[in-house]
Amino acid sequence: MIWEQLCKDFEFIVAWDTEFKGDMLDHGELNEPVCSVFKELKSGTITKHFGKTLDALPYPSSKTLYIAHHVGAEAHTCLSYGLQLPKWWWDTMEEDKKLNFGKVNSHSLLACCKRYGIQTISTDLKKYFVHELILPNDNYTETQRSKILDYCLSDVIANEELFYEQIKELEKVKRYEAPGTLIHQAIFAGAAKAATAKVEFDGIPVNTKLLATIQNNFPAIKETMIAELNAEIDVFENGVMKYTKFYEMVKRNDLLSVWPVTATGKLKTDEDTIWQFSQNCEDVNKYMLANEFISSQKLKGYVVGPDGRARTNYRMYGLKTGRTNPSTSRHPFNAPKCMRNLVKADPGKVCVNFDYRSQEIFIAAYLSGDPQLIAAVEDGDPYIYTARLVKAVPQGATKGSHPKERKNYKTTLLACLYRQGPTNMSKRMNINIDYGTDYQVKIKNTFQDYFIFIKKLVDKTLIKGFCSTKYGFRYYLKPGADYNPRTFYNFPIQAHGSEMLRLALINLVEAGIEVNALIHDGIIIHLDRKKFRKQFIKAKKILEDASRKILNQTKATNYYCPVDFQVFRHAMVQDHNEDEKPDQEKWDRILKVIEQSTLGNIPRVSKTNPRSLSTLPVGGNP
Numbered sequence: 001m002i003w004e005q006l007c008k009d010f011e012f013i014v015a016w017d018t019e020f021k022g023d024m025l026d027h028g029e030l031n032e033p034v035c036s037v038f039k040e041l042k043s044g045t046i047t048k049h050f051g052k053t054l055d056a057l058p059y060p061s062s063k064t065l066y067i068a069h070h071v072g073a074e075a076h077t078c079l080s081y082g083l084q085l086p087k088w089w090w091d092t093m094e095e096d097k098k099l100n101f102g103k104v105n106s107h108s109l110l111a112c113c114k115r116y117g118i119q120t121i122s123t124d125l126k127k128y129f130v131h132e133l134i135l136p137n138d139n140y141t142e143t144q145r146s147k148i149l150d151y152c153l154s155d156v157i158a159n160e161e162l163f164y165e166q167i168k169e170l171e172k173v174k175r176y177e178a179p180g181t182l183i184h185q186a187i188f189a190g191a192a193k194a195a196t197a198k199v200e201f202d203g204i205p206v207n208t209k210l211l212a213t214i215q216n217n218f219p220a221i222k223e224t225m226i227a228e229l230n231a232e233i234d235v236f237e238n239g240v241m242k243y244t245k246f247y248e249m250v251k252r253n254d255l256l257s258v259w260p261v262t263a264t265g266k267l268k269t270d271e272d273t274i275w276q277f278s279q280n281c282e283d284v285n286k287y288m289l290a291n292e293f294i295s296s297q298k299l300k301g302y303v304v305g306p307d308g309r310a311r312t313n314y315r316m317y318g319l320k321t322g323r324t325n326p327s328t329s330r331h332p333f334n335a336p337k338c339m340r341n342l343v344k345a346d347p348g349k350v351c352v353n354f355d356y357r358s359q360e361i362f363i364a365a366y367l368s369g370d371p372q373l374i375a376a377v378e379d380g381d382p383y384i385y386t387a388r389l390v391k392a393v394p395q396g397a398t399k400g401s402h403p404k405e406r407k408n409y410k411t412t413l414l415a416c417l418y419r420q421g422p423t424n425m426s427k428r429m430n431i432n433i434d435y436g437t438d439y440q441v442k443i444k445n446t447f448q449d450y451f452i453f454i455k456k457l458v459d460k461t462l463i464k465g466f467c468s469t470k471y472g473f474r475y476y477l478k479p480g481a482d483y484n485p486r487t488f489y490n491f492p493i494q495a496h497g498s499e500m501l502r503l504a505l506i507n508l509v510e511a512g513i514e515v516n517a518l519i520h521d522g523i524i525i526h527l528d529r530k531k532f533r534k535q536f537i538k539a540k541k542i543l544e545d546a547s548r549k550i551l552n553q554t555k556a557t558n559y560y561c562p563v564d565f566q567v568f569r570h571a572m573v574q575d576h577n578e579d580e581k582p583d584q585e586k587w588d589r590i591l592k593v594i595e596q597s598t599l600g601n602i603p604r605v606s607k608t609n610p611r612s613l614s615t616l617p618v619g620g621n622p
Helices: 002-009 071-080 092-100 109-116 123-134 142-173 179-202 208-216 218-232 243-252 271-278 282-294 337-342 359-368 371-378 382-389 403-417 422-429 433-446 448-464 485-510 532-551 578-596
Strands: 012-021 032-040 046-050 064-068 089-091 349-356 466-468 474-476 514-519 522-528 563-568 615-618
Touching: 002 142, 002 179, 012 071, 012 123, 012 142, 032 071, 032 142, 046 142, 064 071, 064 142, 071 089, 071 179, 089 092, 089 179, 092 109, 092 142, 092 179, 092 474, 109 142, 123 142, 142 179, 179 485, 179 514, 208 218, 208 337, 208 578, 218 282, 218 578, 243 282, 271 282, 271 422, 337 578, 349 359, 349 485, 349 514, 349 532, 359 371, 359 403, 359 448, 359 485, 359 532, 371 382, 371 448, 382 403, 382 433, 403 422, 403 433, 422 433, 433 448, 448 466, 448 485, 466 485, 474 485, 485 514, 485 522, 485 532, 522 532, 532 563
Parallel strands: 012 064, 064 089
Antiparallel strands: 012 032, 032 046, 349 522, 349 563, 466 474, 514 522, 563 615
């Protein structure tokens, strides 16, 4: 059924594999194509190409479905050839995930083929071709070219057979869904992978001179920051955190009774634990803000290529929920927040950071149809609205007038949505468990419809053995394995959030808008200053329309998730946001230390000239 429908929809169906050189992960380099092999499946025609350049793909994009295992590699190669991306893709890796994610450990071509009994070359032989034949050479002999092309063709043929087997299994496993629906879902996933490759290819523009200066002055900055922090809370010794001093800090703040410990009885010092307690303890917060920079031997998150663009592999569909999973050490937006000031728009360009406002709460409200939760999100601030609902604050209360109460109900609402119990939540909030339990009872009584909805959804998941999104992404329970129920309470919200971002990404790329980065529920784009207003409005509408596609179950509603934005021309400076002030102050301190270490001439934000790095305000009309 699927094959017949594909043959009607596309004039050409082509399996495509490439070989390439380049080191995006460690050096930020773009792919250098070595060869491409194409096989048109209807006719059996094979086309081989060897070389760094290609004038055009052998089949027209408007009439062709391209099949690849991990579409990102072929999309990168296509862009390196200087060609536009094809529109239609089928990614056999992502289709394998729809059939097996959670049940198996690997979705590589070799692993997939092995499950179906498809013959492929061995892992050792693959390593030989890649590491002994392709990567070390700049000029290839005719014999080497022939061997590399034959190797590439073997992957094309193996992936062709995998494609046929997947079609059979999709028809069997999803027998109640129409072929057109399954094709649409597959093409959506393929398009998302290709669009993600375009983001990786374009990279993030970086102020490379300032980055190099900070790298070179890292020891001086680190030493100064430790001295300043020790003067306040005294936790470092000889450049590293001293456990006994850390213990005393926790003790001084009366946190020993609630601080989690390791199996050996020591206080936990991992990032999650520190973050949790930093929300309600000023000393821990000071330690966290300083330590994320101090503990870095080298500034993390900036793998910059020769063109001044930072690049990382986003690993689209990498997490259980389908979210991206970029390396924590290679993604600029996983570096300390203050380091985002190193992002620098090109001359004549403007960068905009869009993100969905309270995305998880909006998804929970609209997918469940809970009228109280819908009212909360449509109020504009669901957390202070919730506090008003349970009469914890007066009816006229705002975020500004009651920040502590808002923060408590934000923490509690999110904890309840993700089924975190009152014990762990209370520890994180540094409150008595009785108070934490009372908070959670109020939340669950207030939003009863949501909790009834999610309980039924999780029960169905446990019966079926998998959970899924409206676009077909699935996560399975591994037979016989233990599972954490929180995974399945979390999935509907996070997975549909990831689908929302993917749909927005696809449409932004198709609209010709340069996307530079993906950040959980946000996206950074690069716009021409002369066309800024028109492109800005268009991009914002694309993100809002993507949320409408995900959130509306019928034509009778017009739900959408609002989009916030931050505009910046030369650098991202956080001095306009109360929540970001500590990070911005740290950035200012880093620049001051650099100036004091005799390497001046560094642009610095000052109180008298807050626009010295040419920022524009958050929110409002551009």
